[in-house]
Amino acid sequence: MLPAPNRLRQRADFTSAVRSSGGCRAGSKLLVVHGIRTDARAGLPPRVGFVVSRGIGGAVVRNRTKRRLRALVAQRLPGIPAGVDLVVRANPPAGTATSGELAGALDPLVRRVVGRLGGAA
Numbered sequence: 001m002l003p004a005p006n007r008l009r010q011r012a013d014f015t016s017a018v019r020s021s022g023g024c025r026a027g028s029k030l031l032v033v034h035g036i037r038t039d040a041r042a043g044l045p046p047r048v049g050f051v052v053s054r055g056i057g058g059a060v061v062r063n064r065t066k067r068r069l070r071a072l073v074a075q076r077l078p079g080i081p082a083g084v085d086l087v088v089r090a091n092p093p094a095g096t097a098t099s100g101e102l103a104g105a106l107d108p109l110v111r112r113v114v115g116r117l118g119g120a121a
Contacts, residue, residue, distance in 0.1 A: 002074045008049030008085060017049070017087045026112040030094045030105040034087040035113035046080035048073050049087045056095040065090050068099050072106055079110075084117055086110065 008014055016036055017023055023036035038044050050069050052062045069088055080086065094102060 002070045005045050008047045017085045024116040026109045028105045032089040033109040033113050036085050037117045038083045044083050046084045051089040055092045061095045072103050
């Protein structure tokens with residue numbers, strides 16, 4: 001499970017990560033990762049949010065996809081520098097993907113976004 005301080009919850013935080021001109025994104029067939037650098041000096045931990053729309057499938061499929069993504073990100077949280085907000089958006093094929101396939105898509109995307117933001121992943 002993703003610890004509470006590491007979760008994006010406010011709509012404004014999601015919007016700033018996804019639509020900010022100072023942010024970046026990287027995508028694949030399964031996932032798109034958006035990122036933005038916040039104020040690391042303020043002691044903000046890395047925060048991650050998830051967008052899994054109805055295009056993925058029914059409620060069961062969407063919730064299963066979110067659980068898998070949360071678990072994968074929780075394992076990778078130490079590699080995300082402080083002061084970085086990420087939004088992981090699932091594309092429709094993610095609903096039928098295995099956890100291994102999601103992990104294989106997530107790792108390079110997170111590395112790419114964090115690298116572009118000037119951090120180390």
